[in-house]
Amino acid sequence: MNDTGLVSLTVRLYFINRVPAGSILTIYPLEMHTNPVIIIKSPREIEQLKRSNAIVAEVFRELRKMVVPGVTTQELDRMAEEFILSRGAIPAFKGYRNYPATLCISINEEVVHGIPGPRKLREGDIVSIDVGVNLNGYFGDAAITLPVGEVDQGAKKLLEVTEKALHIGIEMARVGNRLHDISHAIQKWVEGKGFSVVREFVGHGIGKNLHEEPQVPNFGSPGQGPRLEKGMVFALEPMVNEGSYEVRILSDGWTVVTADGKRSAHFEHTIAITDGKAEILSTL
Numbered sequence: 066m067n068d069t070g071l072v073s074l075t076v077r078l079y080f081i082n083r084v085p086a087g088s089i090l091t092i093y094p095l096e097m098h099t100n101p102v103i104i105i106k107s108p109r110e111i112e113q114l115k116r117s118n119a120i121v122a123e124v125f126r127e128l129r130k131m132v133v134p135g136v137t138t139q140e141l142d143r144m145a146e147e148f149i150l151s152r153g154a155i156p157a158f159k160g161y162r163n164y165p166a167t168l169c170i171s172i173n174e175e176v177v178h179g180i181p182g183p184r185k186l187r188e189g190d191i192v193s194i195d196v197g198v199n200l201n202g203y204f205g206d207a208a209i210t211l212p213v214g215e216v217d218q219g220a221k222k223l224l225e226v227t228e229k230a231l232h233i234g235i236e237m238a239r240v241g242n243r244l245h246d247i248s249h250a251i252q253k254w255v256e257g258k259g260f261s262v263v264r265e266f267v268g269h270g271i272g273k274n275l276h277e278e279p280q281v282p283n284f285g286s287p288g289q290g291p292r293l294e295k296g297m298v299f300a301l302e303p304m305v306n307e308g309s310y311e312v313r314i315l316s317d318g319w320t321v322v323t324a325d326g327k328r329s330a331h332f333e334h335t336i337a338i339t340d341g342k343a344e345i346l347s348t349l
């Protein structure tokens with residue numbers, strides 16, 4: 066990252082599509098400047114995306130077995146990388162804007178983009194794991210948050226509310242609705258449960274690029290945003306905080322943490338808009 070200040074500023078504004086609060090429609094990530102349209106995928110392309118996302122889902126099947134007290138986050142990362150390569154695919158995050166690993170692993174107050182390393186998971190932690198796969202040029206992207214051993218009631222509630230937020234969003238992802246109907250439904254559910262939604266990072270379109278138009282915020286007003294059409298493919302990814310929605314980035318340049326040190330959870334699926342209920346691609 067020995068670029069100009071301007072470029073590194075762009076980089077900082079980038080992932081999961083980082084956007085300054087209050088200006089989500091004015092600052093676009095770099096890739097989005099080049100093609101400001103929502104690309105509609107053909108049934109054939111959706112099949113390709115399904116294959117890529119199936120590998121993501123398989124990685125989670127393996128990770129669920131490995132997430133126990135004492136495992137290091139780099140052990141999880143190594144397994145995921147070997148697994149993806151063994152399927153003839155490529156880890157999508159590694160090397161992306163110089164990100165150094167296959168997985169993003171974010172523990173407790175870490176929100177997203179935690180870098181795997183020698184840290185051991187401990188009983189009572191919650192751990193968010195994000196996986197991206199590139200198979201034949203088509204991208205898959207999903208995330209889950211898992212409890213490590215026994216966790217407290219607050220953690221259980223945070224995980225349940227966040228996973229349900231994702232499914233409420235998926236439920237709204239239908240032809241006839243607008244994009245921010247998804248955003249609004251997620252925000253309403255989460256805030257109704259006493260938690261907050263992160264503002265500075267949002268979901269995204271996905272296809273032949275990891276990040277495509279549109280940005281998919283987890284907050285917003287109903288009836289706003291583009292109309293949803295069959296063949297649109299989105300990565301919906303609510304990030305939910307126990308306390309305030311504010312976040313900051315650690316000095317490693319990646320790890321996003323809550324500003325107040327309270328915990329955060331993250332669930333993500335890649336979904337395709339169809340004639341009826343959206344189809345979840347990142348599942349087995």
Ligand code: MF3
Pocket residue numbers: 080081082157158159161162164169178195197206207269300333
């Ligand atoms: N799901 C995340 C995203 O959509 C993960 C990106 S990690 C990165 O941005 F390394 F690729 F940035």
Ligand code: CO
Pocket residue numbers: 081206207268269300302333
């Ligand atoms: Co994503």
